[in-house]
Amino acid sequence: xxxxxxxxxxxTPPSGATSPYASPxxxxxxxxxxxxDIRFPTSRQLDGSDxxxxxxxxxxxxxVLRTDAPDGxxxxxxxxxIGRGNGVQVAAIEALRPYLLGRPLDALCADPGTLSRELVGxxxxxxxxxxxxxxxxxIGAVVNAVWDLTAKRAGKPLWKVLADAEPExxxxxxxxxxxxxxxxxxxxxxxxxxxxxxxxxxxxxxxERGYPGYTTSPGWLGYSDEKLARRAKEAVAExxxxxxxxxxxxxxxxIRRCRVAREAVGxxxxxxxxxxxxxxxxxxxxxTRALADFDPYWIEEPTSPDDILGHAxxxxxxxxxxxxxxxxxxxxxxxxxxxxxxxxxxxxxDAVRVGGVNENLAILLLAAKFGVPVCPHAGGVGLCELVQxxxxxxxxxxxxxxxxxxxxxxxxxxxxxxxxxxEYVDHLHEHFLDPVSVRDGRYDAPRSPGFSATMRAESLxxxxxxxxxxxxxxxxxxxxxxxxGEAVA
Amino acid sequence: xxxxxxxxxxxTPPSGATSPYASPxxxxxxxxxxxxDIRFPTSRQLDGSDxxxxxxxxxxxxxVLRTDAPDGxxxxxxxxxIGRGNGVQVAAIEALRPYLLGRPLDALCADPGTLSRELVGxxxxxxxxxxxxxxxxxIGAVVNAVWDLTAKRAGKPLWKVLADAEPExxxxxxxxxxxxxxxxxxxxxxxxxxxxxxxxxxxxxxxERGYPGYTTSPGWLGYSDEKLARRAKEAVAExxxxxxxxxxxxxxxxIRRCRVAREAVGxxxxxxxxxxxxxxxxxxxxxTRALADFDPYWIEEPTSPDDILGHAxxxxxxxxxxxxxxxxxxxxxxxxxxxxxxxxxxxxxDAVRVGGVNENLAILLLAAKFGVPVCPHAGGVGLCELVQxxxxxxxxxxxxxxxxxxxxxxxxxxxxxxxxxxEYVDHLHEHFLDPVSVRDGRYDAPRSPGFSATMRAESLxxxxxxxxxxxxxxxxxxxxxxxxGEAVA
Numbered sequence: 001x002x003x004x005x006x007x008x009x010x011x012t013p014p015s016g017a018t019s020p021y022a023s024p025x026x027x028x029x030x031x032x033x034x035x036x037d038i039r040f041p042t043s044r045q046l047d048g049s050d051x052x053x054x055x056x057x058x059x060x061x062x063x064v065l066r067t068d069a070p071d072g073x074x075x076x077x078x079x080x081x082i083g084r085g086n087g088v089q090v091a092a093i094e095a096l097r098p099y100l101l102g103r104p105l106d107a108l109c110a111d112p113g114t115l116s117r118e119l120v121g122x123x124x125x126x127x128x129x130x131x132x133x134x135x136x137x138x139i140g141a142v143v144n145a146v147w148d149l150t151a152k153r154a155g156k157p158l159w160k161v162l163a164d165a166e167p168e169x170x171x172x173x174x175x176x177x178x179x180x181x182x183x184x185x186x187x188x189x190x191x192x193x194x195x196x197x198x199x200x201x202x203x204x205x206x207x208e209r210g211y212p213g214y215t216t217s218p219g220w221l222g223y224s225d226e227k228l229a230r231r232a233k234e235a236v237a238e239x240x241x242x243x244x245x246x247x248x249x250x251x252x253x254x255i256r257r258c259r260v261a262r263e264a265v266g267x268x269x270x271x272x273x274x275x276x277x278x279x280x281x282x283x284x285x286x287x288t289r290a291l292a293d294f295d296p297y298w299i300e301e302p303t304s305p306d307d308i309l310g311h312a313x314x315x316x317x318x319x320x321x322x323x324x325x326x327x328x329x330x331x332x333x334x335x336x337x338x339x340x341x342x343x344x345x346x347x348x349x350d351a352v353r354v355g356g357v358n359e360n361l362a363i364l365l366l367a368a369k370f371g372v373p374v375c376p377h378a379g380g381v382g383l384c385e386l387v388q389x390x391x392x393x394x395x396x397x398x399x400x401x402x403x404x405x406x407x408x409x410x411x412x413x414x415x416x417x418x419x420x421x422x423e424y425v426d427h428l429h430e431h432f433l434d435p436v437s438v439r440d441g442r443y444d445a446p447r448s449p450g451f452s453a454t455m456r457a458e459s460l461x462x463x464x465x466x467x468x469x470x471x472x473x474x475x476x477x478x479x480x481x482x483x484x485g486e487a488v489a
Numbered sequence: 490x491x492x493x494x495x496x497x498x499x500x501t502p503p504s505g506a507t508s509p510y511a512s513p514x515x516x517x518x519x520x521x522x523x524x525x526d527i528r529f530p531t532s533r534q535l536d537g538s539d540x541x542x543x544x545x546x547x548x549x550x551x552x553v554l555r556t557d558a559p560d561g562x563x564x565x566x567x568x569x570x571i572g573r574g575n576g577v578q579v580a581a582i583e584a585l586r587p588y589l590l591g592r593p594l595d596a597l598c599a600d601p602g603t604l605s606r607e608l609v610g611x612x613x614x615x616x617x618x619x620x621x622x623x624x625x626x627x628i629g630a631v632v633n634a635v636w637d638l639t640a641k642r643a644g645k646p647l648w649k650v651l652a653d654a655e656p657e658x659x660x661x662x663x664x665x666x667x668x669x670x671x672x673x674x675x676x677x678x679x680x681x682x683x684x685x686x687x688x689x690x691x692x693x694x695x696x697e698r699g700y701p702g703y704t705t706s707p708g709w710l711g712y713s714d715e716k717l718a719r720r721a722k723e724a725v726a727e728x729x730x731x732x733x734x735x736x737x738x739x740x741x742x743x744i745r746r747c748r749v750a751r752e753a754v755g756x757x758x759x760x761x762x763x764x765x766x767x768x769x770x771x772x773x774x775x776x777t778r779a780l781a782d783f784d785p786y787w788i789e790e791p792t793s794p795d796d797i798l799g800h801a802x803x804x805x806x807x808x809x810x811x812x813x814x815x816x817x818x819x820x821x822x823x824x825x826x827x828x829x830x831x832x833x834x835x836x837x838x839d840a841v842r843v844g845g846v847n848e849n850l851a852i853l854l855l856a857a858k859f860g861v862p863v864c865p866h867a868g869g870v871g872l873c874e875l876v877q878x879x880x881x882x883x884x885x886x887x888x889x890x891x892x893x894x895x896x897x898x899x900x901x902x903x904x905x906x907x908x909x910x911x912e913y914v915d916h917l918h919e920h921f922l923d924p925v926s927v928r929d930g931r932y933d934a935p936r937s938p939g940f941s942a943t944m945r946a947e948s949l950x951x952x953x954x955x956x957x958x959x960x961x962x963x964x965x966x967x968x969x970x971x972x973x974g975e976a977v978a
Contacts, residue, residue: 133622
């Protein structure tokens with residue numbers, strides 16, 4: 001393993017001009033790789049409870065790439081977990097430190113793909129996956145932190161860095177191994193060139209009107225019917241036209257909860273349902289049909305994310321209800337097959353499950369090739385902050401061109417966004433320096449340079465486990481109540 | 490998380506009578522969970538080199554479950570890795586400690602399945618997979634260590650514990666989640682009952698003649714042609730009728746090496762080839778066809794282990810060469826689909842990649858249902874020691890009954906073993922207390938109680954990283970040469 005080798009080739013960096021970060025020393029290096037085990041005690045309120053995950057403590061295995069650049073440039077990234085095991089995830093990120101320490105900053109920012117390929121290709125680390133689970137998510141955290149550096153250095157939000165980049169450079173960032181039978185570099189280049197047609201109109205529309213979101217906040221499984229109805233109505237009042245309910249623990253409860261939600265929001269609001277992998281294939285079909293009276297838009301994660309053929313079977317059986325999955329799909333190879341097998345109506349990328357921005361670029365291209373809309377998974381800790389960049393890039397410069405040549409912003413959007421929508425959950429944003437802004441049910445496009453990944457120093461100091469101020473006090477003398485409400489499943 | 494909860498049900502334990510371990514205190518508990526980061530410097534000789542893994546340092550994330558039983562009973566288990574990242578794997582095993590400490594030994598031994606389901610079902614740890622990668626392999630190490638306890642307590646080698654167990658009990662050990670669409674508990678029970686027909690004859694044949702092996706020792710990619718030819722001839726002289734060569738780095742080299750091997754062993758010895766995931770789908774097809782003149786028996790790991798549909802495409806294209814995979818297939822759900830998609834001729838279980846014995850029982854049943862022979866992956870550190878038990882159980886009490894009702898041992902074997910063969914690699918066995926015994930190209934059935942997983946105390950003391958005597962000396966003043974031979978790939 002080489003810890004400071006030069007990349008074999010250095011594609012043209014994305015251009016950037018007016019950044020506060022744009023005054024690098026050519027000799028700047030990665031000077032430290034600091035990790036943090038951050039845990040929020042979310043299990044106390046059952047926010048985030050679902051049929052598979054009754055008591056999550058939303059957590060982040062967080063990494064900061066420090067540099068010796070004169071401007072103090074830092075790259076931030078993380079893996080999202082739900083509590084136990086967050087320390088294992090931190091250990092996996094630390095195992096990557098030798099790849100980063102002392103590495104020249106300019107080359108890293110100009111070409112994150114070389115680092116990405118080195119990490120994914122390390123034969124010894126690869127044995128622990130390959131390309132899945134703890135080690136692959138650790139690679140994703142580090143690669144995303146490098147993209148944060150790249151975007152800060154370019155003085156642009158990440159979505160804009162990607163939208164402005166030359167198609168050839170985007171292609172250079174993608175690992176086509178194991179997907180070349182379906183998507184070649186040449187075809188990717190053609191798609192990226194075509195994707196830019198009308199980009200300036202879509203960018204103007206995005207900046208003016210934002211990007212539509214949907215909200216999962218009303219529908220956590222631990223909530224009472226009253227809370228569900230109240231929060232569903234609040235979501236509609238806030239401008240959302242699409243909400244999501246957790247299902248899968250008890251079919252009678254789910255029928256009742258879907259009725260409560262449908263009566264609360266009326267027939268014109270989309271209601272999707274999410275089983276969080278709770279079912280076998282046959283159960284998924286029966287259960288989804290049992291909810292059909294309430295017109296669910298999609299059924300999400302009906303079974304194991306590994307079951308490509310199972311998703312295809314379910315999709316054939318439950319139409320017109322759409323099938324959605326992706327937040328636990330571990331790499332581009334599984335997404336490739338879900339698309340090949342006609343197993344998906346909606347592809348849900350996650351910003352931190354796969355190997356970072358580079359692998360998500362491959363996944364966005366695969367989805368575009370098959371004409372399947374991408375509706376990102378978010379929520380958790382910082383997932384909204386990260387994934388908005390990928391969705392906005394996809395809209396402006398990749399898949400948004402498919403249906404429209406109009407330059408009128410409102411009609412451009414309605415024609416080319418189609419079903420695309422980013423998940424939104426209204427918690428934990430206060431811990432981020434550049435939190436998402438969602439108004440009238442729509443995400444504002446981020447304007448600040450970077451990947452919106454940076455957590456506030458106060459939050460890191462308070463929720464670092466076990467030594468942060470919150471946990472030190474809690475572990476010394478627990479003061480918080482046990483989880484409230486009935487335990488689910 | 491409950492650290493000492495009773496299992497919800499306790500199936501009848503397998504019977505055992507004359508064990509040196511069979512004098513438990515009913516109150517015995519798991520008293521300690523000790524872990525070891527064990528690394529062997531195998532990269533010095535390029536043993537184990539292949540197209541994807543040029544310089545492995547064979548390693549084990551090793552765990553010992555200590556008890557307070559009067560007889561000092563211990564359960565041993567491990568994950569095999571190839572060097573870097575072994576510490577991450579140890580951290581993952583340590584994250585499971587709260588599930589084990591203080592747990593009643595009797596209940597654990599009587600029913601490893603309850604622990605297995607609790608670990609796989611822990612919602613927070615599950616987020617790190619689910620059921621894949623570092624956390625799933627950690628679960629496998631711990632579950633296998635419990636099976637070591639179970640077999641020692643029963644006074645039998647593990648294969649015999651399984652072969653003697655009631656079909657109902659075996660069914661109780663299997664998690665049918667996500668495979669029930671293909672294999673129901675009821676069908677599994679019918680198969681297990683049928684599988685026992687003729688078991689005593691097969692057991693006698695196994696004890697008399699052993700179980701056939703094949704050897705990968707001649708064919709590592711780092712070896713010269715001379716060494717390849719010499720070791721291939723030696724393998725035949727030792728009684729092997731099936732050898733395997735690593736391929737995939739350079740097609741001209743592979744053609745030459747296959748010719749060397751075929752000329753060395755003649756036309757009657759099976760030669761399989763192994764690409765270790767090196768190829769895309771199209772490359773796999775072209776490359777395998779380029780080697781067809783040398784009559785390869787199977788092509789192993791032609792592409793990503795995640796690419797179910799890719800394997801199916803390759804299999805349709807390369808016949809009569811068989812397609813084999815499995816050592817990196819991460820769970821029963823992927824195996825289910827490889828079988829559903831007709832993607833495999835040979836299914837290669839690995840003892841430590843999935844969630845332990847319980848998940849491998851599910852995989853053996855799936856293979857038997859589809860009539861696909863199981864030829865286990867082995868080599869590494871201790872993989873031969875473990876997996877022989879699973880293959881021998883499969884033969885005696887599950888799939889061996891398919892083709893034969895004969896009680897004559899030689900004809901029983903030839904009729905019912907079919908293509909079944911266990912991989913053998915002749916290194917690192919000296920570190921185990923109960924190493925495999927391979928004579929005339931055949932594995933002797935293990936006779937000692939347990940899962941053959943226990944490493945010698947001296948080996949643990951010498952190769953524990955970084956504080957063991959070997960590594961302390963090496964890190965203080967490196968004395969070994971760098972890897973020898975030409976780098977591959």
